[in-house]
Amino acid sequence: MRSIWNGSISFGLVTIPVKTYSATDRTSSVSFVRIHEKDGAQIRYRKICELDGEEVPNEEVGKGYQAPDDETIVQITDEDLARLPMPAAKTMAILAFVDADEIDPLQLDKAYYLGPNGSSAARPYAVLREALEHQRKVAIGKVAIRGRESLAMLRAHDGAIVMHSLLWPDQIRPAAGVGPRADVKIRENEFQLAEMLMDSLGELDPAELHDEYREAVEELVAQKLEGGTPVAPAGPPGGQVIDLMAALEKSVEAARQGGGAEPGGAASVTPIRGRTAGKKAAKSAGPAPAGKKAATKTAPKKTAAKRPAAKKSPAKKTATARTSDARASDTKSTGTKSTGTKGARKTAAKSTAGSAATSTAKKPPAKRAVKKASA
Secondary structure, eight states, X not given: OOOSEEEEEEETTEEEEEEEEEOOOGGGSOOOOOXXXXXXXXXXXXXXXXXXXXXXXXXXXOEEEEOTTSSOEEEEXXXXXXXXXXXXXXXXXXXXXXXXXXXXXXXXXXXXXEEXXXXXXXXXXXXXXXXHHHHTEEEEEEEEETTEEEEEEEEEETTEEEEEEEOOGGGSOOOTTTSOOTTOOOOHHHHHHHHHHHXXXXXXXXXXXXXXXXXXXXXXXXXXXXXXXXXXOOOOOOOBOSSHHHHHHHHHHHHHTTOOOOTTTSOBOOOXXXXXXXXXXXXXXXXXXXXXXXXXXXXXOOOGGGSOOOOOOHHHHHHHHHHHHHHHXXXXXXXXXXXXXXXXXXXHHHHHHHHHHHXXXXXXXXXXXXXHHHO
């Protein structure tokens, strides 16, 4: 890594020469360039003078300070800035050691690694690092980097000293009016479920964190370069639940099963107007509790045992009698008295009567009544 600033840390009567390295890399994040949609050419930004309309080269670009009247710009040169008193120009003087909890994370701005500058700085550097780590303290002081003075915090991290530039207290905006009103009441069971969810999620593994949006953009660009049609991945379905309690219960259950509670997969919360709507929804969603009567009664089923026995209709009886007489007359006229023929005829008559009775029994009562009337 290339150092971006060389200075020293003043620790009482001890001076520690250090080199400063950038601890973060924002170039890996997704960034787009502006192009002309008609031809795809990139759009460049030029420095144009408002008076003559001409482009200004970088060597002619200076500094100016906007006056309070917002109409006048005061020119400031490097010589003017060099004459200003800036005690922290090359040295960070440690003002105090405090607990890390006393520093509001809103004040954290940029992070830098500090390394010893030379072999003589290694020992006092290690002493300060071990003291910060053993006492679990952070050091607060002032430092000037790139012509700007700011607050700074030193802390031990992974065998090195990390310096965080801090915003000044008056640069932090108040949070008045952002949060909910003070009259919002929280139920005890909701609070307990929230704590159960916090315990169920467990610890965070930094190795599993990665920029999924950047990966999706890189895949999209690769598909376009290959000439294919980009396919949008299907997002996780989002369910809708009754109230906050149901959402918390589902989240706790998912966390205990190891699935976690991801924003895309978790159910959304729909506020309810009163407890009555929640009770009705709960009744419709699940079975009635034991020991209570059901809200609706089931109509009693008609069993075949209670139905009256099926009777042959007079029309069927008449038709059967006529068929028997006709068969008898035919037998007499032909003089055939074969026992086998009679047995076959009797069997056929029995099967015909049985099938008629069966079909009559299967028909519904309404149809049987119509047939009786017609007979």
